[in-house]
Amino acid sequence: MKYYNKIVVVNNIRFQSKKESIRYLYLQNELKLGKITNLRLQVKYELQPSFKINNKTIRAINYIADFVYEKDNKIIVEDVKGFR
Numbered sequence: 001m002k003y004y005n006k007i008v009v010v011n012n013i014r015f016q017s018k019k020e021s022i023r024y025l026y027l028q029n030e031l032k033l034g035k036i037t038n039l040r041l042q043v044k045y046e047l048q049p050s051f052k053i054n055n056k057t058i059r060a061i062n063y064i065a066d067f068v069y070e071k072d073n074k075i076i077v078e079d080v081k082g083f084r
Contacts, residue, residue: 040067045063
């Protein structure tokens with residue numbers, strides 16, 4: 001548990017912080033209103049695949065976004081942080 005966040009469960013979905021769960025509820029409302037589409041949670045992006053160098057395997061570098069959705073024909077990738 002990073003930064004002393006409290007795990008929160010909303011709609012049987014586990015969030016790493018209260019702030020993240022509040023953002024989820026907001027995005028769910030935007031989805032219902034038709035302002036956004038294709039809301040997805042915890043989307044994994046591979047930034048760099050694994051590779052070998054000198055017989056040593058270097059592991060892949062991945063980023064997991066809290067939320068990904070579409071708005072105004074753009075894909076929006078969001079991460080919720082408790083601080084600036």
